Amino acid sequence: MALLSVRGLGVRYGNDVHALEGVDLDLDAGERLAIIGESGSGKSTLARAIAGLLPPAAKVEGSISWPELGRAAQNGRDIGFVFQDPASSLDPVMTVGDQVAEVAHVNLDMAWPAARRLAVELLDRVKLPEPQATAKAYPHQLSGGQKQRVAIAAAIVAGPRLLIADEATSALDTIVQAEIVSLIRGLADEDGMALLFVSHDIALAANLADTIAVFRHGRLVETGAAEPLIAAPASHYTRALLDAYLGLDA
Amino acid sequence: MSGALLEVGGLSKRFMRGGKRFTALDGVGFSIAAGETLALVGPSGSGKSTVARILLRLVEADAGSARFDGQDLLALRGSALRAVRAKLQMVFQDPQAAFNPRATVGRLLDDPLRIHGIVERAGRPKAIAALLERVGLAAELAGRAVHEISGGQRQRVAIARALATRPSLIVLDEPVSALDVLVRADILRLLVDLQRDDGIAYLFISHDLGAVRAIAHRIAIMDGGKIVEQGEARAVIESPVSATGRALVAATPELPRATENAS
Numbered sequence: 001m002a003l004l005s006v007r008g009l010g011v012r013y014g015n016d017v018h019a020l021e022g023v024d025l026d027l028d029a030g031e032r033l034a035i036i037g038e039s040g041s042g043k044s045t046l047a048r049a050i051a052g053l054l055p056p057a058a059k060v061e062g063s064i065s066w067p068e069l070g071r072a073a074q075n076g077r078d079i080g081f082v083f084q085d086p087a088s089s090l091d092p093v094m095t096v097g098d099q100v101a102e103v104a105h106v107n108l109d110m111a112w113p114a115a116r117r118l119a120v121e122l123l124d125r126v127k128l129p130e131p132q133a134t135a136k137a138y139p140h141q142l143s144g145g146q147k148q149r150v151a152i153a154a155a156i157v158a159g160p161r162l163l164i165a166d167e168a169t170s171a172l173d174t175i176v177q178a179e180i181v182s183l184i185r186g187l188a189d190e191d192g193m194a195l196l197f198v199s200h201d202i203a204l205a206a207n208l209a210d211t212i213a214v215f216r217h218g219r220l221v222e223t224g225a226a227e228p229l230i231a232a233p234a235s236h237y238t239r240a241l242l243d244a245y246l247g248l249d250a
Numbered sequence: 251m252s253g254a255l256l257e258v259g260g261l262s263k264r265f266m267r268g269g270k271r272f273t274a275l276d277g278v279g280f281s282i283a284a285g286e287t288l289a290l291v292g293p294s295g296s297g298k299s300t301v302a303r304i305l306l307r308l309v310e311a312d313a314g315s316a317r318f319d320g321q322d323l324l325a326l327r328g329s330a331l332r333a334v335r336a337k338l339q340m341v342f343q344d345p346q347a348a349f350n351p352r353a354t355v356g357r358l359l360d361d362p363l364r365i366h367g368i369v370e371r372a373g374r375p376k377a378i379a380a381l382l383e384r385v386g387l388a389a390e391l392a393g394r395a396v397h398e399i400s401g402g403q404r405q406r407v408a409i410a411r412a413l414a415t416r417p418s419l420i421v422l423d424e425p426v427s428a429l430d431v432l433v434r435a436d437i438l439r440l441l442v443d444l445q446r447d448d449g450i451a452y453l454f455i456s457h458d459l460g461a462v463r464a465i466a467h468r469i470a471i472m473d474g475g476k477i478v479e480q481g482e483a484r485a486v487i488e489s490p491v492s493a494t495g496r497a498l499v500a501a502t503p504e505l506p507r508a509t510e511n512a513s
Contacts, residue, residue, distance in 0.1 A: 038430035039401070144294060173294040173457040178501035200431055203503035230506055244435040246460035247504045248487050 001067045002026040003161055003194050004050065008062035011045050011054065011218075019045040020218045022062075029068060029161065032188060032195040034205030034226070036241070037215035043198050046215070047166045050196065051075045073162070077107040080155030080193075082184075084167040086147035090139040096150045097123065097135025100157050107158040122153040126183060145176035149183065156187060163188060164196045169204070181208055202241050206230045214238050254281035254317075255419060255451050256305075261314035263300055263475075274300045276475040278314070284418060285449040289462040289483070291498060292472035298455045301472075302421050305453070306340055307331065319418065336366045339412035343424035345404045349396045355382070355407050356392030362414040381410040386440060402433035409440065419451045426461055438464045459502045463487055471495045 004027040011020040020042040027033050037043040048054050050064055052075050066073045073079050083089040091099055100119035104110045110118065116135070123131035126149040139147055148168060155163060165184055169177040185208055188195045199205050205212055206226050213223040214237065222235045233239050261278040264271050275297045282288045290298040303309045305316060305323065316323040318338060326334055342348050349358055359378045363369045369377040379389035385406040396404060405425060412420050422441070426434040442465060444450060456462050462469060462483070469486040471479040471494050479492035490496045 038432065174459065174501045175293050175497050178503075201503060202431070203505045206506055207503055227506060241431055242505065244432050245505055246435065246438075246458070246464050248459060248463055248499065248502050249504065 003029045003031075003066065003068045004073075005065045005067055006046075006050070006062070007065075009046070009049060009064065010061040011042070011049055012059045013055075013057065018218050019058075020049065023220050025213060025220065025223070027162070027194050027196065030188075030192045030194055031211060032185075032197065032209045033211045033213060034209035035196060035198045035213050035215060036200070036202050036205050038200060040217065041215040042218035043215050044166055045218075047081075047164050047196060047198050050162075051079050051081045051164055053081065069161070074107070076103055076160075077158045078160050078162065080152075080158070080160040080163045082148070082151050082155050082163070082165045082168040084170050086144065086151045086171075087139065089151055090147060092139055095136050095138060096142065096147075097137075100135075100150065100154045103154050104157045118157060119153070122157050123150070125156075125187070126150070126153045128153075143176075144172055145180060148172065148176075148180055152180075152183065152187070156191070156193070159191065160193060162194045162196060164198070166198045167200070168197075170200065177204075184208075202230075202238075203245055203247060214241070253283075255284045255286075255319060256282040256323075256453070257315075257317045258301075258305075259315050261301065261304060261316070262312050263297075263304065263309065264312055273475050275304075275311070275314075278472070278475070278477055280470050280477060280480065282419065282451050282453060284451055285445060286468070287445065287452040287454055287466045289454045289456060289466035289469045290472055291456055291459060291462055291469055292494065293457060293498075296472040296494075297475040298472050299423060300475075302340070302423050302453070302455055305338070305421060332366075336362075336368075336415035337418050338421070339415060339417040339419070340421045340423065341405070341408045341412050341425045343428050345408035346396065346401075348408070349404075351395070351397040353396055354392065355394055355396065355399065358396065358407060358411055359392070359414055362411055366415045368415060377414075381414055382407075384413060384444070385410045386436075400433075402429055402437065405429060405433075405437055406440070409437075409444070413444065413448075416448075417450060419453065421453045421455070423455045424457070425454075427456065427458060434461065435464075441465060457498075459487060459498050471498065 006023055006025040009023040010018055012018050035043045097119045100122050101115035104115040104118050120131045120135050123134050128134045128149050169180045197208055209226050212226045212229050214221040216237050221237050259279040261275050263275040264273050292298050304311045356378050359381050360374055363374050363377055378392050382389050382391055387406050426437050454465055466483045469483045470477045471492055473494040479495045490499050
Protein backbone atom coordinates (compact mmCIF):
# COMPACT_ATOMS: atom_id res chain seq x y z
CA MET A 1 0.00 0.00 0.00
CA ALA A 2 1.37 3.36 -0.98
CA LEU A 3 2.04 6.03 1.60
CA LEU A 4 1.01 8.74 -0.84
CA SER A 5 -1.09 8.51 -3.98
CA VAL A 6 -1.52 11.45 -6.34
CA ARG A 7 -4.10 11.13 -9.13
CA GLY A 8 -4.91 13.59 -11.91
CA LEU A 9 -3.52 16.47 -9.89
CA GLY A 10 -3.90 19.88 -11.48
CA VAL A 11 -3.22 23.28 -9.94
CA ARG A 12 -4.06 26.66 -11.43
CA TYR A 13 -3.26 30.06 -10.00
CA GLY A 14 -5.43 32.38 -12.18
CA ASN A 15 -7.97 31.19 -14.60
CA ASP A 16 -5.76 30.35 -17.52
CA VAL A 17 -2.36 28.93 -16.64
CA HIS A 18 -1.92 25.45 -15.20
CA ALA A 19 1.02 25.35 -12.79
CA LEU A 20 0.48 21.60 -12.71
CA GLU A 21 -1.64 19.35 -14.89
CA GLY A 22 -2.69 15.71 -14.88
CA VAL A 23 -0.07 14.39 -12.46
CA ASP A 24 -0.20 10.76 -11.28
CA LEU A 25 2.41 9.72 -8.73
CA ASP A 26 2.84 7.15 -5.95
CA LEU A 27 5.26 7.12 -3.06
CA ASP A 28 5.88 4.11 -0.82
CA ALA A 29 6.80 4.27 2.84
CA GLY A 30 10.55 4.86 3.16
CA GLU A 31 10.98 5.52 -0.57
CA ARG A 32 13.22 8.34 -1.76
CA LEU A 33 11.69 10.19 -4.70
CA ALA A 34 13.43 13.07 -6.49
CA ILE A 35 11.32 15.64 -8.32
CA ILE A 36 13.48 17.20 -11.03
CA GLY A 37 12.69 20.29 -13.06
CA GLU A 38 13.67 23.78 -14.08
CA SER A 39 11.90 26.95 -12.99
CA GLY A 40 8.25 26.90 -14.05
CA SER A 41 8.19 23.09 -14.14
CA GLY A 42 5.65 22.89 -11.31
CA LYS A 43 7.95 20.96 -9.00
CA SER A 44 7.50 23.32 -6.04
CA THR A 45 3.77 23.54 -6.67
CA LEU A 46 3.61 19.74 -6.44
CA ALA A 47 5.54 19.75 -3.15
CA ARG A 48 3.28 22.42 -1.71
CA ALA A 49 0.10 20.73 -2.92
CA ILE A 50 1.15 17.49 -1.20
CA ALA A 51 1.90 19.35 2.05
CA GLY A 52 -1.32 21.39 1.88
CA LEU A 53 0.67 24.59 1.59
CA LEU A 54 -0.87 26.04 -1.58
CA PRO A 55 -2.20 29.59 -1.31
CA PRO A 56 -6.00 29.77 -0.85
CA ALA A 57 -6.46 31.23 -4.34
CA ALA A 58 -5.01 28.11 -6.01
CA LYS A 59 -7.58 25.97 -7.84
CA VAL A 60 -6.88 22.28 -7.31
CA GLU A 61 -8.31 19.33 -9.24
CA GLY A 62 -7.65 15.60 -8.86
CA SER A 63 -6.79 13.85 -5.61
CA ILE A 64 -4.02 13.49 -3.07
CA SER A 65 -4.60 10.53 -0.75
CA TRP A 66 -2.66 8.73 1.96
CA PRO A 67 -3.67 5.04 1.73
CA GLU A 68 -1.35 3.92 4.53
CA LEU A 69 -2.52 6.60 6.94
CA GLY A 70 -6.16 6.13 6.07
CA ARG A 71 -6.73 9.85 6.51
CA ALA A 72 -5.47 13.17 5.23
CA ALA A 73 -1.88 13.92 6.17
CA GLN A 74 -1.19 16.95 8.31
CA ASN A 75 1.79 19.18 7.62
CA GLY A 76 4.02 19.41 10.69
CA ARG A 77 2.86 16.07 12.08
CA ASP A 78 2.77 13.59 9.17
CA ILE A 79 4.81 15.71 6.78
CA GLY A 80 7.95 17.70 7.48
CA PHE A 81 8.73 20.46 4.98
CA VAL A 82 12.12 22.09 4.44
CA PHE A 83 12.22 25.19 2.24
CA GLN A 84 15.04 26.54 0.08
CA ASP A 85 15.75 29.60 2.19
CA PRO A 86 16.06 28.80 5.89
CA ALA A 87 16.34 32.52 6.69
CA SER A 88 12.78 33.11 5.56
CA SER A 89 11.30 29.96 7.13
CA LEU A 90 12.72 30.70 10.59
CA ASP A 91 11.35 33.40 12.89
CA PRO A 92 14.17 35.93 13.39
CA VAL A 93 13.11 36.92 16.93
CA MET A 94 12.55 33.44 18.43
CA THR A 95 15.36 31.19 19.68
CA VAL A 96 15.96 28.23 17.38
CA GLY A 97 15.29 25.81 20.26
CA ASP A 98 11.85 27.31 20.80
CA GLN A 99 11.08 27.14 17.08
CA VAL A 100 11.75 23.41 17.06
CA ALA A 101 9.93 22.98 20.39
CA GLU A 102 6.90 24.86 19.09
CA VAL A 103 6.35 22.28 16.36
CA ALA A 104 6.31 19.51 18.99
CA HIS A 105 4.11 21.60 21.30
CA VAL A 106 1.54 22.26 18.58
CA ASN A 107 1.57 18.93 16.74
CA LEU A 108 2.25 16.46 19.56
CA ASP A 109 0.36 18.33 22.30
CA MET A 110 3.56 18.32 24.29
CA ALA A 111 4.05 20.63 27.29
CA TRP A 112 6.70 23.30 26.71
CA PRO A 113 9.38 21.93 29.10
CA ALA A 114 9.24 18.49 27.44
CA ALA A 115 9.08 20.07 23.98
CA ARG A 116 12.21 22.10 24.76
CA ARG A 117 14.08 18.99 25.91
CA LEU A 118 13.02 17.22 22.73
CA ALA A 119 14.19 20.22 20.68
CA VAL A 120 17.69 19.95 22.16
CA GLU A 121 17.75 16.24 21.27
CA LEU A 122 16.76 17.12 17.71
CA LEU A 123 19.41 19.83 17.39
CA ASP A 124 21.88 17.16 18.41
CA ARG A 125 20.46 14.73 15.84
CA VAL A 126 20.97 17.23 13.04
CA LYS A 127 24.57 17.53 14.26
CA LEU A 128 24.56 21.12 15.44
CA PRO A 129 27.47 21.80 17.80
CA GLU A 130 26.66 22.28 21.52
CA PRO A 131 22.91 21.73 21.12
CA GLN A 132 22.11 23.09 24.62
CA ALA A 133 23.73 26.41 23.80
CA THR A 134 22.60 26.44 20.17
CA ALA A 135 18.97 26.07 21.32
CA LYS A 136 19.25 29.51 22.89
CA ALA A 137 20.70 31.12 19.75
CA TYR A 138 18.73 33.25 17.28
CA PRO A 139 18.79 32.46 13.55
CA HIS A 140 21.05 35.41 12.66
CA GLN A 141 23.77 33.95 14.90
CA LEU A 142 23.97 30.82 12.74
CA SER A 143 25.46 30.17 9.30
CA GLY A 144 23.25 29.28 6.32
CA GLY A 145 24.03 25.58 6.70
CA GLN A 146 23.34 25.66 10.45
CA LYS A 147 20.02 27.43 9.85
CA GLN A 148 19.05 24.71 7.38
CA ARG A 149 19.90 22.09 10.04
CA VAL A 150 17.52 23.88 12.43
CA ALA A 151 14.82 23.90 9.75
CA ILE A 152 15.34 20.15 9.28
CA ALA A 153 15.12 19.58 13.05
CA ALA A 154 11.82 21.48 13.12
CA ALA A 155 10.55 19.48 10.14
CA ILE A 156 11.21 16.08 11.72
CA VAL A 157 10.54 16.78 15.41
CA ALA A 158 7.01 15.35 15.25
CA GLY A 159 8.24 12.15 13.58
CA PRO A 160 6.68 12.60 10.12
CA ARG A 161 6.24 9.75 7.62
CA LEU A 162 7.33 12.00 4.76
CA LEU A 163 10.05 14.62 4.60
CA ILE A 164 9.76 17.11 1.75
CA ALA A 165 12.90 19.08 0.87
CA ASP A 166 12.09 21.80 -1.67
CA GLU A 167 15.42 22.93 -3.17
CA ALA A 168 16.64 22.70 0.42
CA THR A 169 20.31 22.78 -0.55
CA SER A 170 20.24 25.17 -3.54
CA ALA A 171 21.14 28.30 -1.60
CA LEU A 172 24.12 26.61 0.06
CA ASP A 173 27.66 26.25 -1.22
CA THR A 174 28.78 22.92 -2.66
CA ILE A 175 30.47 21.61 0.48
CA VAL A 176 27.60 22.51 2.82
CA GLN A 177 25.14 21.14 0.26
CA ALA A 178 26.84 17.74 0.36
CA GLU A 179 26.72 17.74 4.18
CA ILE A 180 23.00 18.60 4.26
CA VAL A 181 22.16 15.96 1.63
CA SER A 182 24.02 13.36 3.65
CA LEU A 183 22.18 14.47 6.80
CA ILE A 184 18.79 14.23 5.09
CA ARG A 185 19.62 10.80 3.69
CA GLY A 186 20.76 9.56 7.12
CA LEU A 187 17.69 10.86 8.93
CA ALA A 188 15.32 9.33 6.36
CA ASP A 189 17.13 5.98 6.67
CA GLU A 190 17.15 5.96 10.48
CA ASP A 191 13.48 6.89 10.83
CA GLY A 192 12.17 5.01 7.79
CA MET A 193 10.85 8.34 6.49
CA ALA A 194 9.87 8.67 2.86
CA LEU A 195 11.64 11.51 1.11
CA LEU A 196 10.42 13.88 -1.58
CA PHE A 197 13.54 15.71 -2.76
CA VAL A 198 12.74 18.60 -5.07
CA SER A 199 15.75 19.81 -7.05
CA HIS A 200 16.97 21.30 -10.31
CA ASP A 201 20.16 19.23 -9.96
CA ILE A 202 19.74 15.89 -11.68
CA ALA A 203 23.11 14.51 -10.53
CA LEU A 204 22.45 15.37 -6.91
CA ALA A 205 19.04 13.72 -7.23
CA ALA A 206 20.39 10.64 -8.98
CA ASN A 207 22.82 10.01 -6.13
CA LEU A 208 20.16 10.37 -3.46
CA ALA A 209 16.91 8.98 -4.83
CA ASP A 210 15.47 5.52 -5.54
CA THR A 211 13.07 7.04 -8.05
CA ILE A 212 13.23 10.13 -10.23
CA ALA A 213 10.30 12.08 -11.67
CA VAL A 214 11.13 14.71 -14.28
CA PHE A 215 8.76 17.67 -14.65
CA ARG A 216 8.46 20.29 -17.36
CA HIS A 217 5.86 23.03 -17.88
CA GLY A 218 3.63 21.57 -15.16
CA ARG A 219 3.60 18.04 -16.51
CA LEU A 220 5.31 14.83 -15.51
CA VAL A 221 7.68 14.06 -18.40
CA GLU A 222 8.88 10.69 -17.17
CA THR A 223 9.39 8.73 -14.01
CA GLY A 224 11.34 5.61 -13.13
CA ALA A 225 14.04 4.01 -11.02
CA ALA A 226 16.97 6.43 -10.75
CA GLU A 227 19.81 4.45 -12.32
CA PRO A 228 18.07 3.15 -15.45
CA LEU A 229 16.46 6.55 -16.01
CA ILE A 230 19.85 8.27 -15.91
CA ALA A 231 21.47 5.58 -18.07
CA ALA A 232 18.72 5.56 -20.72
CA PRO A 233 16.15 8.35 -20.40
CA ALA A 234 12.98 7.93 -22.43
CA SER A 235 12.42 11.62 -23.12
CA HIS A 236 14.49 14.07 -25.14
CA TYR A 237 14.07 16.61 -22.38
CA THR A 238 15.69 14.41 -19.74
CA ARG A 239 18.46 13.67 -22.25
CA ALA A 240 19.01 17.42 -22.71
CA LEU A 241 19.17 17.97 -18.95
CA LEU A 242 21.76 15.20 -18.64
CA ASP A 243 23.80 16.56 -21.55
CA ALA A 244 23.80 20.06 -20.06
CA TYR A 245 24.95 18.80 -16.69
CA LEU A 246 28.24 20.39 -15.66
CA GLY A 247 30.15 17.79 -13.73
CA LEU A 248 33.86 17.24 -13.24
CA ASP A 249 34.20 14.39 -15.74
CA ALA A 250 35.74 15.55 -19.00
CA MET B 251 50.54 37.98 -24.10
CA SER B 252 53.44 39.87 -22.56
CA GLY B 253 53.07 40.10 -18.79
CA ALA B 254 49.89 39.97 -16.76
CA LEU B 255 46.78 42.02 -17.48
CA LEU B 256 45.91 41.98 -13.79
CA GLU B 257 48.45 41.43 -11.03
CA VAL B 258 47.13 41.25 -7.49
CA GLY B 259 49.39 40.94 -4.44
CA GLY B 260 49.05 40.87 -0.66
CA LEU B 261 45.39 41.88 -0.68
CA SER B 262 44.07 42.09 2.89
CA LYS B 263 40.78 43.26 4.33
CA ARG B 264 39.21 43.14 7.78
CA PHE B 265 35.62 43.94 8.60
CA MET B 266 33.88 44.51 11.89
CA ARG B 267 31.21 41.88 12.32
CA GLY B 268 29.04 41.74 15.44
CA GLY B 269 31.55 43.88 17.33
CA LYS B 270 34.41 41.53 16.44
CA ARG B 271 37.16 41.91 13.88
CA PHE B 272 36.74 39.51 11.00
CA THR B 273 39.53 38.84 8.51
CA ALA B 274 37.89 38.65 5.09
CA LEU B 275 41.14 38.61 3.10
CA ASP B 276 44.62 37.74 4.29
CA GLY B 277 47.37 38.30 1.72
CA VAL B 278 45.64 37.25 -1.49
CA GLY B 279 47.71 37.25 -4.66
CA PHE B 280 47.12 36.07 -8.24
CA SER B 281 47.52 37.22 -11.81
CA ILE B 282 45.44 37.01 -14.97
CA ALA B 283 46.88 37.18 -18.48
CA ALA B 284 45.07 38.81 -21.40
CA GLY B 285 42.43 36.46 -22.80
CA GLU B 286 42.67 34.09 -19.86
CA THR B 287 40.04 32.86 -17.40
CA LEU B 288 41.01 32.51 -13.75
CA ALA B 289 38.36 31.00 -11.50
CA LEU B 290 38.24 31.97 -7.84
CA VAL B 291 36.54 29.04 -6.15
CA GLY B 292 35.65 28.58 -2.52
CA PRO B 293 32.92 28.01 0.03
CA SER B 294 30.62 30.77 1.28
CA GLY B 295 32.55 33.31 3.32
CA SER B 296 35.92 32.32 1.84
CA GLY B 297 36.52 35.89 0.67
CA LYS B 298 36.10 35.46 -3.09
CA SER B 299 33.42 38.11 -3.47
CA THR B 300 35.44 40.52 -1.34
CA VAL B 301 38.23 40.23 -3.92
CA ALA B 302 35.77 41.24 -6.64
CA ARG B 303 34.45 44.15 -4.61
CA ILE B 304 37.94 45.48 -4.01
CA LEU B 305 38.89 45.20 -7.69
CA LEU B 306 35.71 47.02 -8.65
CA ARG B 307 36.53 49.66 -6.02
CA LEU B 308 33.28 49.05 -4.16
CA VAL B 309 35.27 48.54 -0.93
CA GLU B 310 38.80 49.68 -0.06
CA ALA B 311 41.53 47.16 0.77
CA ASP B 312 43.45 47.54 4.04
CA ALA B 313 46.66 46.47 2.32
CA GLY B 314 47.91 45.06 -0.95
CA SER B 315 48.18 46.04 -4.56
CA ALA B 316 46.40 45.50 -7.85
CA ARG B 317 47.98 46.50 -11.15
CA PHE B 318 45.60 46.46 -14.08
CA ASP B 319 46.86 47.21 -17.58
CA GLY B 320 49.94 48.86 -16.10
CA GLN B 321 48.03 51.12 -13.71
CA ASP B 322 47.74 51.06 -9.92
CA LEU B 323 44.07 50.13 -9.81
CA LEU B 324 43.58 50.77 -6.10
CA ALA B 325 44.97 54.33 -6.25
CA LEU B 326 42.95 55.59 -9.22
CA ARG B 327 40.44 58.38 -8.70
CA GLY B 328 38.01 60.50 -10.67
CA SER B 329 38.30 60.46 -14.46
CA ALA B 330 41.20 57.96 -14.45
CA LEU B 331 39.05 55.53 -12.45
CA ARG B 332 36.10 56.06 -14.81
CA ALA B 333 38.34 55.37 -17.79
CA VAL B 334 39.54 52.10 -16.23
CA ARG B 335 35.97 51.06 -15.43
CA ALA B 336 35.30 50.87 -19.15
CA LYS B 337 38.07 48.29 -19.45
CA LEU B 338 37.22 46.37 -16.29
CA GLN B 339 33.56 45.35 -16.35
CA MET B 340 31.40 43.20 -14.12
CA VAL B 341 28.48 40.78 -14.30
CA PHE B 342 26.66 39.75 -11.14
CA GLN B 343 24.67 36.67 -10.13
CA ASP B 344 21.32 38.43 -10.28
CA PRO B 345 21.13 41.12 -12.96
CA GLN B 346 17.58 41.90 -11.91
CA ALA B 347 18.89 43.28 -8.64
CA ALA B 348 21.46 45.39 -10.47
CA PHE B 349 19.10 46.90 -13.06
CA ASN B 350 16.20 49.31 -12.81
CA PRO B 351 13.37 46.82 -13.54
CA ARG B 352 11.33 49.34 -15.54
CA ALA B 353 14.19 50.38 -17.78
CA THR B 354 14.10 48.98 -21.28
CA VAL B 355 16.86 46.71 -22.50
CA GLY B 356 17.79 49.41 -25.03
CA ARG B 357 18.18 52.00 -22.29
CA LEU B 358 20.46 49.69 -20.29
CA LEU B 359 22.73 49.27 -23.28
CA ASP B 360 22.55 52.93 -24.25
CA ASP B 361 23.89 54.02 -20.84
CA PRO B 362 27.44 52.70 -21.12
CA LEU B 363 27.72 53.72 -24.78
CA ARG B 364 26.73 57.29 -23.85
CA ILE B 365 28.53 57.62 -20.49
CA HIS B 366 31.84 56.35 -21.80
CA GLY B 367 31.40 58.16 -25.11
CA ILE B 368 31.77 54.94 -27.09
CA VAL B 369 29.27 55.74 -29.86
CA GLU B 370 27.62 59.02 -30.98
CA ARG B 371 23.88 59.32 -30.38
CA ALA B 372 22.95 58.70 -34.03
CA GLY B 373 24.89 55.46 -34.15
CA ARG B 374 23.61 54.03 -30.89
CA PRO B 375 20.49 52.14 -32.06
CA LYS B 376 22.68 50.24 -34.49
CA ALA B 377 25.35 49.65 -31.83
CA ILE B 378 22.68 48.37 -29.41
CA ALA B 379 21.31 45.99 -32.04
CA ALA B 380 24.85 44.72 -32.69
CA LEU B 381 25.46 44.15 -28.96
CA LEU B 382 22.20 42.20 -28.64
CA GLU B 383 23.13 40.10 -31.63
CA ARG B 384 26.55 39.33 -30.14
CA VAL B 385 24.94 37.81 -27.06
CA GLY B 386 22.40 35.85 -29.10
CA LEU B 387 19.38 38.11 -28.59
CA ALA B 388 17.04 39.64 -31.17
CA ALA B 389 17.35 43.40 -31.81
CA GLU B 390 13.61 43.75 -31.05
CA LEU B 391 14.37 42.97 -27.41
CA ALA B 392 15.69 46.55 -27.06
CA GLY B 393 12.12 47.80 -26.61
CA ARG B 394 11.25 45.39 -23.80
CA ALA B 395 11.38 46.20 -20.09
CA VAL B 396 13.92 44.30 -18.00
CA HIS B 397 11.21 42.72 -15.83
CA GLU B 398 9.47 41.28 -18.90
CA ILE B 399 12.35 39.10 -20.07
CA SER B 400 13.54 35.74 -18.72
CA GLY B 401 16.42 35.25 -16.30
CA GLY B 402 18.64 33.84 -19.03
CA GLN B 403 17.85 36.77 -21.36
CA ARG B 404 18.59 39.18 -18.52
CA GLN B 405 21.99 37.63 -17.96
CA ARG B 406 22.70 37.96 -21.70
CA VAL B 407 21.74 41.63 -21.47
CA ALA B 408 24.10 42.03 -18.49
CA ILE B 409 26.89 40.51 -20.59
CA ALA B 410 26.03 42.79 -23.55
CA ARG B 411 26.14 45.79 -21.22
CA ALA B 412 29.56 44.73 -19.97
CA LEU B 413 30.75 44.27 -23.58
CA ALA B 414 29.53 47.73 -24.60
CA THR B 415 32.68 49.48 -23.35
CA ARG B 416 35.01 46.93 -24.99
CA PRO B 417 36.57 45.67 -21.75
CA SER B 418 39.77 43.68 -21.50
CA LEU B 419 38.66 42.02 -18.24
CA ILE B 420 35.20 41.08 -16.95
CA VAL B 421 34.67 40.08 -13.33
CA LEU B 422 31.88 37.48 -13.30
CA ASP B 423 30.53 36.93 -9.78
CA GLU B 424 28.48 33.68 -9.72
CA PRO B 425 27.06 34.59 -13.16
CA VAL B 426 25.26 31.28 -13.78
CA SER B 427 24.36 30.14 -10.25
CA ALA B 428 20.79 31.45 -10.37
CA LEU B 429 20.04 30.13 -13.87
CA ASP B 430 18.28 26.97 -15.00
CA VAL B 431 20.48 24.04 -16.02
CA LEU B 432 19.94 24.36 -19.78
CA VAL B 433 20.38 28.16 -19.71
CA ARG B 434 23.51 27.83 -17.57
CA ALA B 435 25.28 25.75 -20.21
CA ASP B 436 24.27 28.24 -22.95
CA ILE B 437 25.61 31.24 -21.03
CA LEU B 438 28.94 29.51 -20.33
CA ARG B 439 29.24 28.67 -24.04
CA LEU B 440 28.50 32.31 -24.93
CA LEU B 441 31.23 33.51 -22.54
CA VAL B 442 33.74 31.09 -24.05
CA ASP B 443 32.83 32.26 -27.58
CA LEU B 444 33.17 35.94 -26.69
CA GLN B 445 36.56 35.30 -25.14
CA ARG B 446 37.76 33.44 -28.23
CA ASP B 447 36.59 36.27 -30.53
CA ASP B 448 37.69 39.28 -28.49
CA GLY B 449 40.44 37.98 -26.22
CA ILE B 450 38.62 39.20 -23.10
CA ALA B 451 40.00 37.93 -19.79
CA TYR B 452 37.62 36.71 -17.09
CA LEU B 453 37.82 36.53 -13.33
CA PHE B 454 35.14 33.90 -12.76
CA ILE B 455 33.95 33.69 -9.17
CA SER B 456 31.98 30.61 -8.18
CA HIS B 457 31.47 27.88 -5.62
CA ASP B 458 30.49 25.47 -8.41
CA LEU B 459 33.46 23.46 -9.73
CA GLY B 460 31.31 21.95 -12.48
CA ALA B 461 30.70 25.38 -14.03
CA VAL B 462 34.32 26.34 -13.43
CA ARG B 463 35.58 23.28 -15.29
CA ALA B 464 33.60 24.40 -18.33
CA ILE B 465 35.25 27.81 -18.58
CA ALA B 466 38.44 28.26 -16.54
CA HIS B 467 42.05 27.93 -17.67
CA ARG B 468 43.36 28.23 -14.13
CA ILE B 469 41.78 27.84 -10.71
CA ALA B 470 42.61 29.55 -7.42
CA ILE B 471 40.90 27.93 -4.43
CA MET B 472 40.10 30.22 -1.52
CA ASP B 473 39.26 29.46 2.09
CA GLY B 474 39.33 31.64 5.17
CA GLY B 475 40.44 34.70 3.22
CA LYS B 476 43.49 32.99 1.70
CA ILE B 477 44.31 31.30 -1.57
CA VAL B 478 45.04 27.75 -0.45
CA GLU B 479 45.78 26.29 -3.87
CA GLN B 480 46.34 27.60 -7.37
CA GLY B 481 47.05 25.88 -10.63
CA GLU B 482 46.01 24.76 -14.09
CA ALA B 483 42.26 23.95 -14.03
CA ARG B 484 42.46 20.32 -15.07
CA ALA B 485 45.26 19.58 -12.61
CA VAL B 486 43.45 21.17 -9.67
CA ILE B 487 40.21 19.29 -10.42
CA GLU B 488 41.92 15.96 -11.05
CA SER B 489 44.28 16.05 -8.10
CA PRO B 490 43.59 18.84 -5.65
CA VAL B 491 46.28 19.18 -2.98
CA SER B 492 44.58 21.45 -0.43
CA ALA B 493 41.98 20.17 2.04
CA THR B 494 39.46 22.70 0.69
CA GLY B 495 40.18 21.68 -2.90
CA ARG B 496 39.69 18.02 -2.05
CA ALA B 497 36.45 18.81 -0.18
CA LEU B 498 35.11 20.84 -3.13
CA VAL B 499 35.88 18.09 -5.62
CA ALA B 500 34.37 15.42 -3.36
CA ALA B 501 31.21 17.50 -2.78
CA THR B 502 30.51 18.18 -6.46
CA PRO B 503 27.66 15.88 -7.56
CA GLU B 504 28.48 13.53 -10.42
CA LEU B 505 26.07 11.65 -12.62
CA PRO B 506 26.31 7.94 -11.85
CA ARG B 507 28.34 6.23 -14.58
CA ALA B 508 26.83 3.41 -16.56
CA THR B 509 29.56 1.08 -15.33
CA GLU B 510 28.51 1.72 -11.75
CA ASN B 511 24.88 0.80 -12.39
CA ALA B 512 25.40 -2.73 -11.15
CA SER B 513 26.14 -1.55 -7.61
